Amino acid sequence: xxxxxxxxxxxxxxxxxxxxxxxxxxxxxxxxxxxxxxxxxxxxxxxxxxxxxxxxxxxxxxxxxxxxxxxxxxxxxxxxxxxxxxxxxxxxxxxxxxxxxxx
Amino acid sequence: xxxxxxxxxxxxxxxxxxxxxxxxxxxxxxxxxxxxxxxxxxxxxxxxxxxxxxxxxxxxxxxxxxxxxxxxxxxxxxxxxxxxxxxxxxxxxxxxxxxxxxx
DNA sequence: CATATACATTGATGCTTGTCAATGTGTTTG
DNA sequence: CAAACACATTGACAAGCATCAATGTATATG
Numbered sequence: 001x002x003x004x005x006x007x008x009x010x011x012x013x014x015x016x017x018x019x020x021x022x023x024x025x026x027x028x029x030x031x032x033x034x035x036x037x038x039x040x041x042x043x044x045x046x047x048x049x050x051x052x053x054x055x056x057x058x059x060x061x062x063x064x065x066x067x068x069x070x071x072x073x074x075x076x077x078x079x080x081x082x083x084x085x086x087x088x089x090x091x092x093x094x095x096x097x098x099x100x101x102x103x
Numbered sequence: 104x105x106x107x108x109x110x111x112x113x114x115x116x117x118x119x120x121x122x123x124x125x126x127x128x129x130x131x132x133x134x135x136x137x138x139x140x141x142x143x144x145x146x147x148x149x150x151x152x153x154x155x156x157x158x159x160x161x162x163x164x165x166x167x168x169x170x171x172x173x174x175x176x177x178x179x180x181x182x183x184x185x186x187x188x189x190x191x192x193x194x195x196x197x198x199x200x201x202x203x204x205x206x
Numbered sequence: 207c208a209t210a211t212a213c214a215t216t217g218a219t220g221c222t223t224g225t226c227a228a229t230g231t232g233t234t235t236g
Numbered sequence: 237c238a239a240a241c242a243c244a245t246t247g248a249c250a251a252g253c254a255t256c257a258a259t260g261t262a263t264a265t266g
Contacts, residue, residue, distance in 0.1 A: 148246095152245095170242045171243085172243065
């Protein structure tokens with residue numbers, strides 16, 4: 001069984017329009033913070049805040065190179081989320097269903 | 104391209120430990136609210152609140168039968184989330200990558 | 207070394223969210 | 237019809253969150 005606490009924090013990280021926008025921008029591969037910022041309508045501190053949340057939840061990974069921070073999608077992180085949802089949709093066999101009528 | 108606004112609200116709905124617990128309980132199939140409540144450490148109004156969020160975001164569907172509300176996972180809703188994540192992980196081809204060095 | 211650049215951190219502010227007690231609504235049952 | 241049951245709604249409150257301006261830190265450059 002997976003860890004609901006960790007999963008909740010990953011889903012929470014995904015539950016923001018700006019952060020989803022960031023992930024879309026990273027679809028093409030690694031990008032540095034300044035270029036992400038160029039394509040968004042938020043200030044630099046706000047972007048930094050969002051990147052921290054995405055990195056802490058292991059959905060994005062950062063790589064420092066001189067002055068620049070390069071961010072990219074974390075395949076492992078995204079796969080964790082995918083697997084969790086897959087497990088949810090895999091219904092357990094009927095025998096395991098502890099259904100009873102309601103009183 | 105998918106709707107980030109709708110997706111953000113779905114992820115937001117998934118971003119709560121109690122709500123993930125509820126989804127786990129629904130893995131075996133439909134359950135009525137009273138039985139879900141039995142297995143959780145929250146009050147009835149709080150459960151009702153969570154169920155509303157899950158239904159509004161189309162992750163769970165409800166079915167009224169007399170006094171009872173029966174809830175079950177929405178395959179369509181969960182599939183939307185899965186597809187969104189799949190799209191994210193499908194990297195676009197390198198030619199589409201508008202990468203440039205940072206100034 | 208002084209300045210500029212890229213990014214992070216801090217502190218403040220308003221909005222959102224999870225929670226509960228109290229109450230409301232609709233349904234069943236005696 | 238009255239009481240009991242299952243669930244939803246309301247209102248209040250504290251905690252959490254997104255945002256920004258101001259400031260800090262580390263790196264590159266003239």
